[in-house]
Structure formats: structure tokens, C-alpha cells
Amino acid sequence: MNLEFKKSITWMRENLFSSIPSSILTVATSFFVLGFFRGLFGFAMASDKDWLSVLNNMQLYMVQAYPEEDFIRVWISVGLALVFAGMSIGLWKSTEESSLSEVFSKFLRVSLAFLFFTVVAPTFSSVTDNDGIIQTEESFPMETRLQLLIPSAILVVVFFLLKNVKLNYKFNKSDLLCFYLAIPIVLLWIIKLPTIQLDSSNQRIIPDPLMPIADTTKTPWTIIFGLFLAFYFIGSRFKDSKNMKRIMSISWVLLPLFIFSWIFKKPEIDLPTILGQDIPIFIGIFLIGALTITFINNPIVEKYFSIYLGVLIAITAIALFISIPILLKSALLLLVLFTIVIPAVSSSAKGKRNLIIVWGVSLFTLSVLIRGGSSDTQIIVQQQSIFGGFSLTWLLAIFGTYVSFPLGVLLALGRNSKLPIVRIVCTGIIELTRSVPYITWLFFASVTMAVFLPEGVNFELVVRVLMVTAFFSGAYFAENIRGGLQSIPKGQYEAADAIGMSPFQKTSLIVMPQALRAIIPTLVSSAITAFKDSSLVTIIGLIDFLTIGKVIIGTQSIPVNFVGHDRENLLFIAFFYWIFTFTLSRRSMKVEKRLGLGER
Amino acid sequence: MSKKAIVSLLILSMIAVACATEEEAVEEVAVEEEHDHSDESxxxxxxxxxxxxxxxxxxxxxxxxxxxxxxxxxxxxxxxxxxxxxxxxxxxxxxxxxxxxxxxxxxxxxxxxxxxxxxxxxxxxxxxxxxxxxxxxxxxDGQQLLGRKADGITESSTLADIDGLRVCTNAGTTTEKNITEGAGLAGATIELVTVEAFAEAVDKFIAGECDIITTDGSALVGRRAVNDALNDWVIFPTSPISKExxxxxxxxxxxxxxxxxxxxxxxxxxxxxxxxxxxxxxxxxxxxxxxxxxxxxxxxxxxxxxxxxxxxxxxxxxxxxxxxxxxxxxxxxxxxxxxxxxxxxxxxxxxxxxxxxxx
Known part of the structure; x- marks a missing residue:
């Protein structure tokens, strides 16, 4: 005990008060942090705040008007994402271990922080009354403080003792993560929250009674968590399988697309279209690709391959502009991309067979996604789009990144190309897009394009916004990637040329992996920017996560009056965005560490 | 060389794809125009x-x-x-x-x-x-003003009484124009504070950053009831300063x-x-x-x-x-x-x- 105390004194002397300026800085910063916390806490606890305006509107925040009878689809979407997460944590299971005392010292730190902030929290909040006079009120009375202080003090002591008992158990860090995730699930079943209840004349019962969390919330979460655990164990069984990891990585790319086009959307599928249109297109295009793969080594085919490819590209380019099913357009495009790659891939019989399988699977996946994405939805909502609130924010962020990243890679490569036309076009696109503010592009999507477009399908405006977003963040991605490309020494290109690599191989095997690796931090910050910028769509009338809290909740008067409670909602929104962006940046730091960035 | 050509063609085709959706839009404009000319109600x-x-x-x-x-x-x-x-x-x-x-x-x-x-x-x-x-x-509806009884505002107050006060309203609306015109005619000099949304104006009013808020009467009455300020806040003048x-x-x-x-x-x-x-x-x-x-x-x-x-x-x-x-x-x-x-x-x-x- 005494030793521990001495150790911390020494630590403080060395790190916090090593010199007079650093002592001043330490004290000043502590005052600043303390003042910030006290201000925030006082604001949050003041009696004119109604935090139930946040809690009561969770459904609106997440899915806006998505109908309740189809909620199972929302839960399946969330569940799939978490099951995939569980599987991945298992597959890429950490090899690091923490000892029990490390775990307890983590708990100790958390409970110490809680204890500290409970002690320094202000007792009084200031509220401006209707006459404009600032009143102080006791918003955090002593009894409440004691009720929190005693248990947290006990926890501090318990964890301190446990930490110092030399228990030599070690836990895998991934197992521990699952254990930490179980804590909120358990809390769901035991805590009680104030809940809005209406009496017979539709008046709110005050004070709000404490109620357990609704079954419709905790049951799905518990089931999802159970599945998460199950898939975590399955994943950790396969943790040495390279193939499983590869399948998992591809599945992560496809999952959001599948969720948005099939699960969340509930597309209206009619059998005649599938039988009469989709299947023939699939078989036709598949056969063309498969035949090309099979006969690629035939001398005649080899001789005319460039002409064949040129014709194919020309046909595809024309096909894009005429009115044919969108599936045919995208299948042709995939065929072109595939045909370009074919000569670069090994020509053994086994390699060919594998390539045909890959070709078939990717074409099939594409067909399924396009069928779901281009069909009308069966979900009936009383507003323009089935996407609203967080589902819209998520859609914009995911699709914005998904479409714009490959676009950015292509634009960056094009800008570095030796062909003048390609270079000029790509530079033009990048500079034009970047020279105009994002808001202007949004207005372009909303107003200018709307005048040209006829009244279309359900989420026409969302699609238009996705288009401009893809170009806008694509241009920024392109410039980031160009920076990465320039960081690669010339020797790498020359070495690749020296061993006779084709331009395609050189780019995909030598240049891009190194370039992308060098710019992971910038890419993540671009992705975070795209996620946050999605809230700008509010100015063109799309109702995203931010707008729900800022505009809609602050005007609700029926059934419960939340008029004027927009500030607590804004605070909640800030916190919510922070959770996501912070997690993203922490994950990217882990990836950087794993790749050994900044250590060479 | 031919491979370079292929790569460039590929990139061109990608650009074409990107343009495709917009191209479709142009095609459909013609349809829309025809649609407009028909007399369909x-x-x-x-x-x-x-x-x-x-x-x-x-x-x-x-x-x-x-x-x-x-x-x-x-x-x-x-x-x-x-x-x-x-x-x-x-x-x-x-x-x-x-x-x-x-x-x-x-x-x-x-x-x-x-x-x-x-x-x-x-x-x-x-x-x-x-x-x-x-x-x-x-x-x-009609535009009215809201002030505090504590500031000496009564229901019979007029625009002339807001001389020298800070008035909050949301920017870019006719409300802004009405109050500037009205105050000018009544000979009152006001300090106009514009905010983006009416809710913000109310927050400023409560925090004492402005003395008067003005917008359509229906919104003022609603906010006064919500804030339980029937006795503290006054809506004036009785006949609105604009017709809405x-x-x-x-x-x-x-x-x-x-x-x-x-x-x-x-x-x-x-x-x-x-x-x-x-x-x-x-x-x-x-x-x-x-x-x-x-x-x-x-x-x-x-x-x-x-x-x-x-x-x-x-x-x-x-x-x-x-x-x-x-x-x-x-x-x-x-x-x-x-x-x-x-x-x-x-x-x-x-x-x-x-x-x-x-x-």
C-alpha cells in the first residue's frame, strides 16, 4: 500500500510537475477540464432539460417512419452486422493476453474516475426563468451524490484490493472484449429508466414512473448478443484458416449492400421478370465470360483478343446509354472488367476452373444485388423514402465511401497516367469537383437535377445525393491516393518493369498495396469526414440523424410535448457521432500498428 | 502499347458509366416535357x-x-x-x-x-x-412580437415601444422584412439579431440575449404556453403587424x-x-x-x-x-x-x- 502510494507520487513528480512551466500547465489544464465538466454536468442536470425527449424518440432517431410490423428486418440487419463482427473477432483472434490484475486495474481506473467526477460534480445548476433572471437550483442534491459515492467508493476499494492480490490468471484480449460487451446486455435487464406514460386523457404522468426497458428492445439485443458469442466461438475455431478470412473480408464488403438492397428494403420481386429477364441475362453473360476463359490460350483467340476486348468495351459503352435493363448494363460492365483481367491470370486448367467459379459467383452476386436494389420496395411508409434518421446517415456514409473509394483509385491512377486524354479528363473531374463546395453539389442534386428528372421511384433524391457524394468524396480520395502514389520510390516501378510485370500487375501487386498502406490515416479521416458531412443533406430536405433531433423533436407537441427541447438532443447527437468516429479512428490505429506503419 | 490502349479504354468506360445515370436523366427530360404539354390534370x-x-x-x-x-x-x-x-x-x-x-x-x-x-x-x-x-x-396568421412583462411590455404596447431593444427573428424570412419596415415606420430604432431557426430565437430570448422575439402569432402563443409563461410573457400588438x-x-x-x-x-x-x-x-x-x-x-x-x-x-x-x-x-x-x-x-x-x- 505504502509502496503503491510512493510510486504514484514519484510518477506525478516526474510527469506532471517536472518543472515550473509544466506545473503551471498541469494546473491550468486541470482547471479547464474541471470547469468544462462542471459546466456540462450542470447544463445536463438543470430542471429545464427533458432527457426523455431523447429516450422516447429512439425509434424516430434510428429508422424514422419505418413501419413497426417490419422491424424484424431492422433487427436482422443489425444482427447480421454484429454476427459478422463476432465471426471476425474470432477469426482474427488476438494473441495478446491480459492478466487478471490488469483487468482489475482497468476497472479500478474507471471506478476512480467515476468517484472523482461524482465528488467534483456541481450541486447547483443555473436556470433562466421566464422573467430572464438567472436562478440557481439544487439539481444534484447531496443524497443523490452520496447514493452514488458510497457504491463507487466500495468498488474502488474492492478493485484496489483485487488488483493487488497476485492472481495469476491470464485472459485472451478478444475473450475479454466479449466479456465487456456482455455488461451492457446485462444492464438492459436490470436497470429501470423513467418512461413516459400517458393517463386516460393523454396527459403525461409526472413524475415519469421508473419502468424496466421494454421487451421489444432487450429481447432482440440479447438474442443478437447470443448469436454474436456463438459466431465468435465458431470464428475462433477457424482462426488458422486463410480461406475463411478471405471469405469474411469479401462478405464484409457485400454485407451492407445486401442489407440495404434486400433486407432493409424488402424488394418487390415478381417471378416472370426473374425467369424471363434476369436468368437469361445471367446465363448469357456467364457463358460469354466462361468461354473466353476456356479458350484464352487458343492461338486464334489470342491473336484477336485485343479486337474482341475493344468491341466488347464499345458495346458496353453504347449499352450504358440505351434503355435496357440495368442488370444487363452492369453485367456487361463486369464482363469487361473480367475480360481485361483474364490474360493476367494463370492459364493452367485448375486456374481456369477457379476463375470460372469466381466469375460465376461474382456475376451471381451482382445480379442478386441489382435485382434487389432496382426493385420497388414493399415497405409502406407515409413519407418519401424508407430511409430516414440514422438509417439514412448510415446509407450515405457507407455508399459514399463504397462508391467513392474505387472511383478515387481510378481517378488517381488516371491522373498519373501517361495517356494525355485520360490524364486531362481525370484531372478535370477532380479539380471541378473539388473547386465547388459540397453544399453546392447537394443543391445541384436537389434543385437542378430535380428539374430535369421526372417524378421517379421512391428514393430518387437519395440516389441523386449518392451520385454527387460519390464524385465529391471520390475526388478527395483520389488526391489522397495520389499522395500515396507519389511516396513510392521510382525503384519500385523499375523493379516491377525489370521482372516483366504487366502494367496491371505492377499497379495491383506493387504500387497500390504500398500506396494505400502509406495513407491509411488520411483515408480514415476522409471516411470520417464523409460520415459527418452526410448531415449536410438536411439543407436539401432529407431527414437524417441530425435533423431528427434538431428540427423534428423540437416541434413535437402530440402525444408528448417536447417543444423547445432541442439542446439536449443536440448534445446526444454530438455524443452519438463521437462514439462512431472515435471507434473508427481507434480501429484504424490498430490496423496501422498491425501493419507496422511508422516503425520503419 | 495495345495494353496501354486497353487501360485507357477501361478508364474511359468507367467515366462513361459515371455519366450514364445523368445521361438517362437527360433522356427522360424529353418525356417530362411532353408530359407537361398534355392537358392531364x-x-x-x-x-x-x-x-x-x-x-x-x-x-x-x-x-x-x-x-x-x-x-x-x-x-x-x-x-x-x-x-x-x-x-x-x-x-x-x-x-x-x-x-x-x-x-x-x-x-x-x-x-x-x-x-x-x-x-x-x-x-x-x-x-x-x-x-x-x-x-x-x-x-x-399574422406577425406579432413577444416580450417580457418584467421589461415593461404590456398587451397595448406598439412598435414604437420597442425603441432601442434587441429583437430576435429567423433570417431570410418575410418576418425579418416586416419588423424592419414596421419599426422604421413607427420611428423605433431596433437592434435586429437574426438566427437560423425560431427555436434558436427562443433560446436566445430565454437566455436574455434579446428582449423581443417576433414571428407568426401562432408560434408565439404555442411557445408561451409550453414555457408556462402566460403571466410573464406578453404578445403584442393585439392586431398583428402583418397579414399571413x-x-x-x-x-x-x-x-x-x-x-x-x-x-x-x-x-x-x-x-x-x-x-x-x-x-x-x-x-x-x-x-x-x-x-x-x-x-x-x-x-x-x-x-x-x-x-x-x-x-x-x-x-x-x-x-x-x-x-x-x-x-x-x-x-x-x-x-x-x-x-x-x-x-x-x-x-x-x-x-x-x-x-x-x-x-
Missing amino acids: TLDEVIERGFLKCGISTGATGFSEQADDGSFGGFDVDFCYAVAAAVFGDYSKVEFKQLTSAERFTSLAAGEVDVLFRNTTWTQSRDTELGNDFGPTTYF PLGPTYRSNDSAWADVVNWTVYATIIADEYGVTSANVDSVDTDALPELGRLFGANDGELQTKMGLSADAFYNVIKQVGNYDQIYSRNLNPLGLFREGGANDRWTNGGLIYAPPAR
């Missing part, structure tokens, strides 16, 4: 589509709100429901579009909505220059559709004049009240069928949504807005809510 379009597209506000307390389960409600929303009930006999066949004030008219002009019930003031320029037509006013007649807006030169919207509103007013509500509409003696008989389609309802609606269209409106008074009290009474003695009272009581006869 919005009414036919709406019936063909199977639901009404109604433009409402993103959020306006009492007028258009979205509840915690995503359902819509409010005074304007109820009139959208009424039009749907008239056209389809089913009030729920509406798709709402929440519009900001900046995009409402473009959205209407582009055909993204069939009708706006978006607390839009009927003004000369909007009626004549923007290609809109306005229907019967559903709510007579709010009502439906639709594209001009489409009388078939205009008739449907207008007479839906009139039907709710006529039903109110007779005291017919959704509760007692089934027990109306149509022989004793021939006007109601005609309106509810008792005698083949040829007045309605000639408009392109079903004979019982307005019966459905009253049955499913209610009369004017019901719509008003359901949405606005909880906010402290009452019809009695105001401009929105029945014409027989000295108000302005009046409908032409149904015959």
Missing part, C-alpha cells in the same frame, strides 16, 4: 398513382409534426389527409414530403409534390410570379385539381357551420338539410362526380378526418390557440372562416 395523375404527394413542413408545432413512432400529425397534415380522403376515400393514401421553406416552391414546380400544405403565406408575388395558385386560407394567410398551394392553371383541393377545405368549413362532426355525420338528416345532402352525395352526388370524385368524397372527408373545427381544436387547442374571437372563428361569429355554398 394533377387529379388524373394522383388517381393513377394511387396516393397523394403532400408537401409539409419539416417541423412546425401544431401544424406538421412527426411523432415518436414516425407517424405524422398536425393541422396541415390533417388537410393532406382530408384531400386524400376526398380523392381515394381513404385518408391514409398520402406520401408526405418534409420540405424546408427554401425548397418548397421548386419541389412543387418539379412535380415532386401535388399540393403544399406547408404554412405558406399567400402573397402577390408568389401567386403571380412563381407559377403557383393558392387555395382557400385555412389559417389566418396560410393555405394550400398548387401549380397554376390546373383548375380540376384546384377545385378538388379548394372544395375539400370548403367541405370541412361547411360541415362545421352545420355542426356536423365525424361522430355525428352518419346521423345527419339530409332531407332537412339539403346543402349537406348535396355535399355528402345523397342525391347521386352529381356535384362531386362532375369534379371527377366519387359521390361520397366529402362524406369521407368528414367521416375520416373531421370538420374544420375538429381539425383546429385537435391540433391547436393544446397549444393555447383558440378560435373564439379570433380571425379563424366562423364568419357567423365575426371570424373570417367562410365557405361558398354547396349547390
Whole structure:
């Protein structure tokens, strides 16, 4: 005990008060942090705040008007994402271990922080009354403080003792993560929250009674968590399988697309279209690709391959502009991309067979996604789009990144190309897009394009916004990637040329992996920017996560009056965005560490 | 060399893909223009589509709100429901579009909505220059000011009394223009503080950063009731400083559709004049009240069928949504807005809510 105390004194002397300026800085910063916390806490606890305006509107925040009878689809979407997460944590299971005392010292730190902030929290909040006079009120009375202080003090002591008992158990860090995730699930079943209840004349019962969390919330979460655990164990069984990891990585790319086009959307599928249109297109295009793969080594085919490819590209380019099913357009495009790659891939019989399988699977996946994405939805909502609130924010962020990243890679490569036309076009696109503010592009999507477009399908405006977003963040991605490309020494290109690599191989095997690796931090910050910028769509009338809290909740008067409670909602929104962006940046730091960035 | 050509072709084709979607749009413009030239009324379009597209506000307390389960409600929303009930006999066949004030008219002009019930003031320029037509006013609003009793403001205060005070209002609206003009005429020098949204203005007012807030009277009354400040805050002057007649807006030169919207509103007013509500509409003696008989389609309802609606269209409106008074009290009474003695009272009581006869 005494030793521990001495150790911390020494630590403080060395790190916090090593010199007079650093002592001043330490004290000043502590005052600043303390003042910030006290201000925030006082604001949050003041009696004119109604935090139930946040809690009561969770459904609106997440899915806006998505109908309740189809909620199972929302839960399946969330569940799939978490099951995939569980599987991945298992597959890429950490090899690091923490000892029990490390775990307890983590708990100790958390409970110490809680204890500290409970002690320094202000007792009084200031509220401006209707006459404009600032009143102080006791918003955090002593009894409440004691009720929190005693248990947290006990926890501090318990964890301190446990930490110092030399228990030599070690836990895998991934197992521990699952254990930490179980804590909120358990809390769901035991805590009680104030809940809005209406009496017979539709008046709110005050004070709000404490109620357990609704079954419709905790049951799905518990089931999802159970599945998460199950898939975590399955994943950790396969943790040495390279193939499983590869399948998992591809599945992560496809999952959001599948969720948005099939699960969340509930597309209206009619059998005649599938039988009469989709299947023939699939078989036709598949056969063309498969035949090309099979006969690629035939001398005649080899001789005319460039002409064949040129014709194919020309046909595809024309096909894009005429009115044919969108599936045919995208299948042709995939065929072109595939045909370009074919000569670069090994020509053994086994390699060919594998390539045909890959070709078939990717074409099939594409067909399924396009069928779901281009069909009308069966979900009936009383507003323009089935996407609203967080589902819209998520859609914009995911699709914005998904479409714009490959676009950015292509634009960056094009800008570095030796062909003048390609270079000029790509530079033009990048500079034009970047020279105009994002808001202007949004207005372009909303107003200018709307005048040209006829009244279309359900989420026409969302699609238009996705288009401009893809170009806008694509241009920024392109410039980031160009920076990465320039960081690669010339020797790498020359070495690749020296061993006779084709331009395609050189780019995909030598240049891009190194370039992308060098710019992971910038890419993540671009992705975070795209996620946050999605809230700008509010100015063109799309109702995203931010707008729900800022505009809609602050005007609700029926059934419960939340008029004027927009500030607590804004605070909640800030916190919510922070959770996501912070997690993203922490994950990217882990990836950087794993790749050994900044250590060479 | 040929491989380079291939790579460049590939990139060109990618660019083509990116342009493809926009290209499609251009193709369809031609279709849209043809569409415009045909004399098809919005009414036919709406019936063909199977639901009404109604433009409402993103959020306006009492007028258009979205509840915690995503359902819509409010005074304007109820009139959208009424039009749907008239056209389809089913009030729920509406798709709402929440519009900001900046995009409402473009959205209407582009055909993204069939009708706006978006607390839009009927003004000369909007009626004549923007290609809109306005229907019967559903709510007579007017700009007023709100101040504190503690600052010496009383209900009989005028614009001359706000000399030297800080006035908060939301930027870029007619409210801003009205108060500047009004204060200038009254000889008062004010310090105008503009904020983005009315909610912010109220926050500033509460925090003491401005002495007066000004916007449409309905919003002021609502906020005063919510903040429980009936005795502390005063709304003045008694007769508003501007006229803000709010009502439906639709594209001009489409009388078939205009008739449907207008007479839906009139039907709710006529039903109110007779005291017919959704509760007692089934027990109306149509022989004793021939006007109601005609309106509810008792005698083949040829007045309605000639408009392109079903004979019982307005019966459905009253049955499913209610009369004017019901719509008003359901949405606005909880906010402290009452019809009695105001401009929105029945014409027989000295108000302005009046409908032409149904015959």
C-alpha cells in the first residue's frame, strides 16, 4: 500500500510537475477540464432539460417512419452486422493476453474516475426563468451524490484490493472484449429508466414512473448478443484458416449492400421478370465470360483478343446509354472488367476452373444485388423514402465511401497516367469537383437535377445525393491516393518493369498495396469526414440523424410535448457521432500498428 | 502499347458509366416535357398513382409534426389527409414530403409534390410570379412580437415601444422584412439579431440575449404556453403587424385539381357551420338539410362526380378526418390557440372562416 502510494507520487513528480512551466500547465489544464465538466454536468442536470425527449424518440432517431410490423428486418440487419463482427473477432483472434490484475486495474481506473467526477460534480445548476433572471437550483442534491459515492467508493476499494492480490490468471484480449460487451446486455435487464406514460386523457404522468426497458428492445439485443458469442466461438475455431478470412473480408464488403438492397428494403420481386429477364441475362453473360476463359490460350483467340476486348468495351459503352435493363448494363460492365483481367491470370486448367467459379459467383452476386436494389420496395411508409434518421446517415456514409473509394483509385491512377486524354479528363473531374463546395453539389442534386428528372421511384433524391457524394468524396480520395502514389520510390516501378510485370500487375501487386498502406490515416479521416458531412443533406430536405433531433423533436407537441427541447438532443447527437468516429479512428490505429506503419 | 490502349479504354468506360445515370436523366427530360404539354390534370395523375404527394413542413408545432413512432400529425397534415380522403376515400393514401421553406416552391414546380400544405403565406408575388395558385386560407396568421412583462411590455404596447431593444427573428424570412419596415415606420430604432431557426430565437430570448422575439402569432402563443409563461410573457400588438394567410398551394392553371383541393377545405368549413362532426355525420338528416345532402352525395352526388370524385368524397372527408373545427381544436387547442374571437372563428361569429355554398 505504502509502496503503491510512493510510486504514484514519484510518477506525478516526474510527469506532471517536472518543472515550473509544466506545473503551471498541469494546473491550468486541470482547471479547464474541471470547469468544462462542471459546466456540462450542470447544463445536463438543470430542471429545464427533458432527457426523455431523447429516450422516447429512439425509434424516430434510428429508422424514422419505418413501419413497426417490419422491424424484424431492422433487427436482422443489425444482427447480421454484429454476427459478422463476432465471426471476425474470432477469426482474427488476438494473441495478446491480459492478466487478471490488469483487468482489475482497468476497472479500478474507471471506478476512480467515476468517484472523482461524482465528488467534483456541481450541486447547483443555473436556470433562466421566464422573467430572464438567472436562478440557481439544487439539481444534484447531496443524497443523490452520496447514493452514488458510497457504491463507487466500495468498488474502488474492492478493485484496489483485487488488483493487488497476485492472481495469476491470464485472459485472451478478444475473450475479454466479449466479456465487456456482455455488461451492457446485462444492464438492459436490470436497470429501470423513467418512461413516459400517458393517463386516460393523454396527459403525461409526472413524475415519469421508473419502468424496466421494454421487451421489444432487450429481447432482440440479447438474442443478437447470443448469436454474436456463438459466431465468435465458431470464428475462433477457424482462426488458422486463410480461406475463411478471405471469405469474411469479401462478405464484409457485400454485407451492407445486401442489407440495404434486400433486407432493409424488402424488394418487390415478381417471378416472370426473374425467369424471363434476369436468368437469361445471367446465363448469357456467364457463358460469354466462361468461354473466353476456356479458350484464352487458343492461338486464334489470342491473336484477336485485343479486337474482341475493344468491341466488347464499345458495346458496353453504347449499352450504358440505351434503355435496357440495368442488370444487363452492369453485367456487361463486369464482363469487361473480367475480360481485361483474364490474360493476367494463370492459364493452367485448375486456374481456369477457379476463375470460372469466381466469375460465376461474382456475376451471381451482382445480379442478386441489382435485382434487389432496382426493385420497388414493399415497405409502406407515409413519407418519401424508407430511409430516414440514422438509417439514412448510415446509407450515405457507407455508399459514399463504397462508391467513392474505387472511383478515387481510378481517378488517381488516371491522373498519373501517361495517356494525355485520360490524364486531362481525370484531372478535370477532380479539380471541378473539388473547386465547388459540397453544399453546392447537394443543391445541384436537389434543385437542378430535380428539374430535369421526372417524378421517379421512391428514393430518387437519395440516389441523386449518392451520385454527387460519390464524385465529391471520390475526388478527395483520389488526391489522397495520389499522395500515396507519389511516396513510392521510382525503384519500385523499375523493379516491377525489370521482372516483366504487366502494367496491371505492377499497379495491383506493387504500387497500390504500398500506396494505400502509406495513407491509411488520411483515408480514415476522409471516411470520417464523409460520415459527418452526410448531415449536410438536411439543407436539401432529407431527414437524417441530425435533423431528427434538431428540427423534428423540437416541434413535437402530440402525444408528448417536447417543444423547445432541442439542446439536449443536440448534445446526444454530438455524443452519438463521437462514439462512431472515435471507434473508427481507434480501429484504424490498430490496423496501422498491425501493419507496422511508422516503425520503419 | 495495345495494353496501354486497353487501360485507357477501361478508364474511359468507367467515366462513361459515371455519366450514364445523368445521361438517362437527360433522356427522360424529353418525356417530362411532353408530359407537361398534355392537358392531364394533377387529379388524373394522383388517381393513377394511387396516393397523394403532400408537401409539409419539416417541423412546425401544431401544424406538421412527426411523432415518436414516425407517424405524422398536425393541422396541415390533417388537410393532406382530408384531400386524400376526398380523392381515394381513404385518408391514409398520402406520401408526405418534409420540405424546408427554401425548397418548397421548386419541389412543387418539379412535380415532386401535388399540393403544399406547408404554412405558406399567400402573397402577390408568389401567386403571380412563381407559377403557383393558392387555395382557400385555412389559417389566418399574422406577425406579432413577444416580450417580457418584467421589461415593461404590456398587451397595448406598439412598435414604437420597442425603441432601442434587441429583437430576435429567423433570417431570410418575410418576418425579418416586416419588423424592419414596421419599426422604421413607427420611428423605433431596433437592434435586429437574426438566427437560423425560431427555436434558436427562443433560446436566445430565454437566455436574455434579446428582449423581443417576433414571428407568426401562432408560434408565439404555442411557445408561451409550453414555457408556462402566460403571466410573464406578453404578445403584442393585439392586431398583428402583418397579414399571413396560410393555405394550400398548387401549380397554376390546373383548375380540376384546384377545385378538388379548394372544395375539400370548403367541405370541412361547411360541415362545421352545420355542426356536423365525424361522430355525428352518419346521423345527419339530409332531407332537412339539403346543402349537406348535396355535399355528402345523397342525391347521386352529381356535384362531386362532375369534379371527377366519387359521390361520397366529402362524406369521407368528414367521416375520416373531421370538420374544420375538429381539425383546429385537435391540433391547436393544446397549444393555447383558440378560435373564439379570433380571425379563424366562423364568419357567423365575426371570424373570417367562410365557405361558398354547396349547390
